[in-house]
Amino acid sequence: MENLVLYLLAFLVFPGFLFTSTFGLVVSWIDRKVSARIQWRVGPPFFQPFYDLFKLWQKELIIPRSAKGMAFIIAPFIGLAATSLLASIIGIINLNPEYQFVGDVIVIVYLMMIPPLAIIWGGFSSGNPLAALGANREIKLMMGYELPFILAVVTVFFKVGSISLGEIIQYQQVHGALLNHPSMLVAFAVSLLWLQAKLGEIPFDISEAECEIMEGPFIEYSGPLLGVYKVMMAMLHVVCPWFLISIFWGGTSMQGWGILWSVLKFVFIIVLVIIIKNTNPRVRIDQAVKFFWGWVTLLALIAMVLMFLGY
Amino acid sequence: MKIQEFIEILKSKSKFPFEVQQHSEKRVYIRIARENLKDIAIVIFKEMNAKFSIASGVHIREGFEVLYHFTFDKDKFICTVRTLAPHDDPKLDSLVSIIPGATWIEREIYDILGVQFLGHPNLKRLVKAEFLGEKEFPFRKDFNIKKFKEDHGLAPKISFIQPVEQTVKKSK
Amino acid sequence: MRSIIPIGPFHPLQDEPENFLLTVEGETVVDIDVNIGYIHKGIELLAQQKTYDQTVFLVERICGICSITHTVCFCNAVEDLLKVEIPERAKYIRTILGEIERIHSHLLWMGLAGHFIGYNTVFMWTWKYREPILDMMEYLTGNRQSCGMLKVGGVRRNLEDSRFPALLKTLSEMEPKIKMLAEAVQDDPVLKARLEGVGVLTKKDAIDYCVVGPTARASGVDIDVRRDDPYAAYPYLDWNVIVLNGGDVYSKFLVRVLEVLEAIKILRQAVKQIPKGDFLLEIKEIPPGEGIGRYEAPRGEDIHYVRSNGTNFPERLKVRAPSFINIPSFTASCIGQQIADVTITLAAVDPCYSCTERMISARDLSGNKKYSQKDLLEISHQKTLEISRNLARPADLPKLKKYL
Numbered sequence: 001m002e003n004l005v006l007y008l009l010a011f012l013v014f015p016g017f018l019f020t021s022t023f024g025l026v027v028s029w030i031d032r033k034v035s036a037r038i039q040w041r042v043g044p045p046f047f048q049p050f051y052d053l054f055k056l057w058q059k060e061l062i063i064p065r066s067a068k069g070m071a072f073i074i075a076p077f078i079g080l081a082a083t084s085l086l087a088s089i090i091g092i093i094n095l096n097p098e099y100q101f102v103g104d105v106i107v108i109v110y111l112m113m114i115p116p117l118a119i120i121w122g123g124f125s126s127g128n129p130l131a132a133l134g135a136n137r138e139i140k141l142m143m144g145y146e147l148p149f150i151l152a153v154v155t156v157f158f159k160v161g162s163i164s165l166g167e168i169i170q171y172q173q174v175h176g177a178l179l180n181h182p183s184m185l186v187a188f189a190v191s192l193l194w195l196q197a198k199l200g201e202i203p204f205d206i207s208e209a210e211c212e213i214m215e216g217p218f219i220e221y222s223g224p225l226l227g228v229y230k231v232m233m234a235m236l237h238v239v240c241p242w243f244l245i246s247i248f249w250g251g252t253s254m255q256g257w258g259i260l261w262s263v264l265k266f267v268f269i270i271v272l273v274i275i276i277k278n279t280n281p282r283v284r285i286d287q288a289v290k291f292f293w294g295w296v297t298l299l300a301l302i303a304m305v306l307m308f309l310g311y
Numbered sequence: 312m313k314i315q316e317f318i319e320i321l322k323s324k325s326k327f328p329f330e331v332q333q334h335s336e337k338r339v340y341i342r343i344a345r346e347n348l349k350d351i352a353i354v355i356f357k358e359m360n361a362k363f364s365i366a367s368g369v370h371i372r373e374g375f376e377v378l379y380h381f382t383f384d385k386d387k388f389i390c391t392v393r394t395l396a397p398h399d400d401p402k403l404d405s406l407v408s409i410i411p412g413a414t415w416i417e418r419e420i421y422d423i424l425g426v427q428f429l430g431h432p433n434l435k436r437l438v439k440a441e442f443l444g445e446k447e448f449p450f451r452k453d454f455n456i457k458k459f460k461e462d463h464g465l466a467p468k469i470s471f472i473q474p475v476e477q478t479v480k481k482s483k
Numbered sequence: 484m485r486s487i488i489p490i491g492p493f494h495p496l497q498d499e500p501e502n503f504l505l506t507v508e509g510e511t512v513v514d515i516d517v518n519i520g521y522i523h524k525g526i527e528l529l530a531q532q533k534t535y536d537q538t539v540f541l542v543e544r545i546c547g548i549c550s551i552t553h554t555v556c557f558c559n560a561v562e563d564l565l566k567v568e569i570p571e572r573a574k575y576i577r578t579i580l581g582e583i584e585r586i587h588s589h590l591l592w593m594g595l596a597g598h599f600i601g602y603n604t605v606f607m608w609t610w611k612y613r614e615p616i617l618d619m620m621e622y623l624t625g626n627r628q629s630c631g632m633l634k635v636g637g638v639r640r641n642l643e644d645s646r647f648p649a650l651l652k653t654l655s656e657m658e659p660k661i662k663m664l665a666e667a668v669q670d671d672p673v674l675k676a677r678l679e680g681v682g683v684l685t686k687k688d689a690i691d692y693c694v695v696g697p698t699a700r701a702s703g704v705d706i707d708v709r710r711d712d713p714y715a716a717y718p719y720l721d722w723n724v725i726v727l728n729g730g731d732v733y734s735k736f737l738v739r740v741l742e743v744l745e746a747i748k749i750l751r752q753a754v755k756q757i758p759k760g761d762f763l764l765e766i767k768e769i770p771p772g773e774g775i776g777r778y779e780a781p782r783g784e785d786i787h788y789v790r791s792n793g794t795n796f797p798e799r800l801k802v803r804a805p806s807f808i809n810i811p812s813f814t815a816s817c818i819g820q821q822i823a824d825v826t827i828t829l830a831a832v833d834p835c836y837s838c839t840e841r842m843i844s845a846r847d848l849s850g851n852k853k854y855s856q857k858d859l860l861e862i863s864h865q866k867t868l869e870i871s872r873n874l875a876r877p878a879d880l881p882k883l884k885k886y887l
Contacts, residue, residue, distance in 0.1 A: 212822055
């Protein structure tokens with residue numbers, strides 16, 4: 001019984017829903033502020049993302065007549081639940097690497113596919129042609145970016161000789177961060193490209209493309225449901241970089257200077273994402289899929305070959 | 312090619328009569344009968360490589376005058392071909408099959424003046440507001456805007472001075 | 484499976500209501516239908532109830548961007564009807580205003596094009612570069628847009644010679660930035676991949692659909708009214724017509740960037756050569772007759788047809804803005820494209836956006852404040868004065884001499 005309460009706390013408060021969503025909204029403020037400074041603008045005040053969310057909660061919920069009722073409402077919550085679960089798993093293992101179960105990285109990679117699937121489901125069930133088009137693009141993009149990423153993660157498995165996140169972190173605590181090896185650097189680069197696509201940032205925000213299909217799958221969402229999606233996306237902005245830090249960069253620590261160091265790692269990845277976002281135009285879906293299946297997959301294979309050669 | 316030479320060439324190529332009125336060194340106006348519209352369009356647009364700029368429709372006493380402005384960019388002049396569709400039979404040949412760029416302007420003239428273009432692939436309304444009916448053409452001289460507004464209840468019922476007076480009273 | 488994707492009447496792509504119905508199969512567009520008329524203002528009919536002097540102000544309101552375009556074009560048409568030559572100084576003033584307008588219009592389009600392909604940094608940067616040139620317009624004429632400078636027979640007000648050095652200074656500050664933009668467009672591989680070969684309008688289609696302006700010049704059709712039917716001071720100046728052969732969005736982008744550089748060149752010469760003297764020809768009476776005016780607007784050839792019956796109201800005014808003839812060419816350039824490409828192709832002819840831009844700040848520093856019309860007018864006057872003060876203080880005038 002006590003365990004159950006602890007699990008619920010981990011899921012709902014720390015490091016699950018509440019912590020990650022708050023942190024995610026701060027990250028979205030960093031995103032907006034840095035983008036604004038790059039574009040010679042002033043940018044929003046610190047609490048703007050919270051105000052936005054608060055405003056969305058107060059708004060009327062409109063469910064279009066063409067929508068398939070329940071699916072339309074449930075989809076965002078499924079995405080949110082999956083992201084919270086992800087956050088609690090990654091968070092707990094980072095706090096205490098002993099606390100693990102066999103094959104948890106596979107579970108994490110699997111869970112990470114659920115938020116895009118939720119977006120696709122919600123888009124298709126809204127009954128809007130533009131949303132269907134956006135969902136269609138999201139499927140294609142997902143097929144594109146998951147293959148090289150899984151190759152990169154498998155490279156890590158072989159290097160460490162384990163498929164458990166706790167053991168990967170412990171290995172790095174003993175031998176130093178995996179990034180010190182050239183092969184892992186290449187795999188990390190692949191993962192960064194995956195991150196850009198996963199977070200739906202330019203140049204891979206093809207499924208939302210506001211000037212082409214008007215936010216795609218989100219077009220019919222309004223009010224609280226849109227707010228749920230916003231929170232989900234904000235949480236993904238925390239969870240995905242956190243996972244990359246865990247498997248490539250020695251994980252995060254909550255003691256002493258480790259906190260500062262962890263935050264710096266995190267900010268580095270986020271700022272990199274923002275800079276890529278602000279210096280590129282949006283690509284076409286066929287160009288994106290070709291890019292991921294061609295160059296990026298090649299890069300992942302090179303990483304694997306380098307790793308087997310011992311680099 | 313000066314305008315004089317252009318007229319000579321046009322005379323040798325065409326088998327129909329036309330009337331020339333030269334306005335200045337850069338502008339020439341040609342009047343033709345409406346039966347010959349397509350022929351002159353072929354000669355000027357296809358054979359002499361002019362650019363079709365636009366057509367203007369005017370309601371005059373004799374009927375609906377449509378002016379096709381062709382620009383000769385290399386030779387620096389404009390040739391305007393004018394033709395007339397009488398009141399009782401407002402029909403002209405469509406030039407879309409020869410000049411694809413004329414699609415919209417023919418639709419516009421049809422919309423505002425009510426001239427039918429025979430052979431237009433998609434002759435439907437373009438710019439006119441939806442509350443104007445198919446038979447109401449605002450650019451005809453007999454179109455009475457005041458009467459139209461009263462008929463459709465579009466005339467302003469409140470005079471514009473009233474709100475100003477109210478604000479003045481409040482401020483006192 | 485075919486479905487219809489509507490773009491508009493209200494869509495982030497269009498600032499003005501226009502409706503494109505794209506019939507798509509998957510991502511590929513197989514048919515396109517364009518509906519306009521949502522903001523038909525009835526200006527041609529209204530012009531028949533205004534005097535010639537009032538009509539100049541009326542045609543200025545056709546478009547928020549091309550306010551000089553339509554006024555000069557209308558004046559050209561009436562002057563063609565009258566067969567008069569306007570004074571030299573008026574010609575140069577028209578040229579200067581027209582080229583300033585071309586620069587800011589092209590920069591506006593480049594920013595929007597960046598926005599349409601998701602490149603918001605380009606959007607913000609070009610609009611930042613555009614601001615000084617609008618300030619310059621305000622400094623010279625008193626207003627950023629719709630400055631009311633034109634009159635049949637010349638210009639309504641003179642431009643002061645003492646204000647030209649500041650214009651030259653702004654231009655020399657702007658030129659390196661535009662050059663940087665041109666290089667960035669030519670070097671960026673992602674931008675090139677996104678724009679090259681997209682929305683190709685072949686030369687044959689360009690001639691058949693009679694497209695004009697940068698749309699035609701990017702397809703290899705060598706037309707430019709400034710050279711082909713000279714008006715204002717263009718015959719006295721040395722400049723080039725930019726013609727590229729690609730026909731795709733990339734060429735259209737490049738044509739516009741290079742035209743901005745040409746416009747800077749024209750402005751420099753015009754300021755140097757402008758003669759002193761009269762700037763308005765007194766016109767008493769307009770006889771019955773017809774006149775056609777042409778003008779090379781930023782978007783292409785603008786053409787006005789004026790018919791007079793001897794009264795002081797025009798009997799008929801026909802206005803053909805360049806977008807009217809450019810938009811039907813979508814049929815040729817969009818079919819067979821992907822949706823992602825169609826949006827930028829639709830934007831690439833630069834369909835004219837009526838926008839009124841006056842406000843810099845809607846909120847003062849102390850907090851939220853709503854302004855009444857009177858306050859706004861006051862702020863606007865203050866800003867004009869401020870620009871005049873900042874751009875050329877009396878103490879700075881000797882320093883600015885080096886730009887002459």
